[in-house]
Amino acid sequence: MSNDMNHHIKVYRNVFLGLLVLTGFTVGASYIHFDALWLGVALGLAIAFAKGYLVAANFMHLNNEKSFMYLTLAISVVFFLVLFFMPTLWHNDLLKSPKHIPLQNGEVYNDIDHSDNHGGHH
Amino acid sequence: MEIPYNEELRPDTGLYNAKLGIWLFLASEVMLFGGLFSAYIMLRLSDPNWASYGQDALNVPLATLNTTVLITSSITMVMSWVSLKLNDVKKYKLYMGLTLLCSFGFLIIKYIEYSSKFSHGLFPSTNNFLAVYFVLTGLHMLHVIGGIVVNGYFFGPGLKMWNTEPERFTNRIEVAGLYWHFVDLVWIFLFPALYLL
Known part of the structure; x- marks a missing residue:
């Protein structure tokens, strides 16, 4: 038992150090200017998921858990992904969002009017 | 009536009951925070005024410090559980005490952040970003307070169970730990999502 625990303590310490380093990366990455906005967001989220994995797998012992637990949590993961991607579908108008969005000053942001601008090019 | 499977594993699940219970609770928490995250993405993608809401005015150094404190x-927390597994109650008290100190530290730093926002006239009603910021960090803060109550109980009066049912008490600390790590996990996503991206 004691040897087993000593091994666990080492793992926990390394995970702790890994989390601190990745926190540094997260903050550092936010100062990098990416031409494509999604690249910065993807990098930030990738580091967050890496940190999340370290915590869930080690501190929460999910790397060595009963299969019953994995089945239960799989349902959560599926619904979480649905929640996560629902707004993206909405934004791409796959769910038919309203075209007219009111701005703060009372004007209307019209999503479909941009097509008119092409008329100026000959 | 005695509640079964506090220590021994239930044959069909392979788990003691409290562990399955806390994971089911955490699964519901994933949905709670997931829904709010979803609302955040939705608002951010569809609000043309988003860039003017002053997201970059948030205090990144303080939030980084808070991330470190929570980690x-x-x-x-996990070391307090290890200490019980090694039958070392003194070390358990030390590590649980440190966990509580860090939790209070997190709240104090959050208090400084909130006060600064309020003193500049920034409230949840000010704009969409601040509404999202206060709801998500506020809900997370409530979870920290909940963790302090539970951990505080196990640090103080709840510890007497160690003398009568040590294994059950150790399981209680593991379950409290699972909750606490989840609170840490949520912050790991909140920090970049609200402060950095």
Whole structure:
């Protein structure tokens, strides 16, 4: 038992150090200017998921858990992904969002009017 | 009536009951925070005024410090469980005490952040970003307070169970730890999502 625990303590310490380093990366990455906005967001989220994995797998012992637990949590993961991607579908108008969005000053942001601008090019 | 499977594993699930219970609770928490995250993405993608809401005015150094404090509290929490597994109550008290200190530290730093926002006239009603910021960090803060109540109980009066049912008490600390690591996990996503991206 004691040897087993000593091994666990080492793992926990390394995970702790890994989390601190990745926190540094997260903050550092936010100062990098990416031409494509999604690249910065993807990098930030990738580091967050890496940190999340370290915590869930080690501190929460999910790397060595009963299969019953994995089945239960799989349902959560599926619904979480649905929640996560629902707004993206909405934004791409796959769910038919309203075209007219009111701005703060009372004007209307019209999503479909941009097509008119092409008329100026000959 | 005695509640079964506090220590021994239930044959069909392979788990003691409290562990399955806390994971089911955490699954519902994933949905709670997931729904709010979803609302955040939705608002951010569809609000053309978003860039003017002053997201970059948030205090990144303070939030980074808070991230470090919370990560530290996670390792001390897991070490308090390890200490019980090694039958070392003194070390358990030390690590659980440190976890509580870090938790209070997190709240103090959050208090400084909130006060600064309020003193500048920034409230949840000010704009969409601040509404999202206060709801998500506020809900997370409530979870920290909940963790302090539970951990505080196990640090103080709840510890007497160690003398009569040590294994059950150790399981209680593991379950409290699972909750606490989840609170850490939520912050790991909140920090970049609200402060950095």
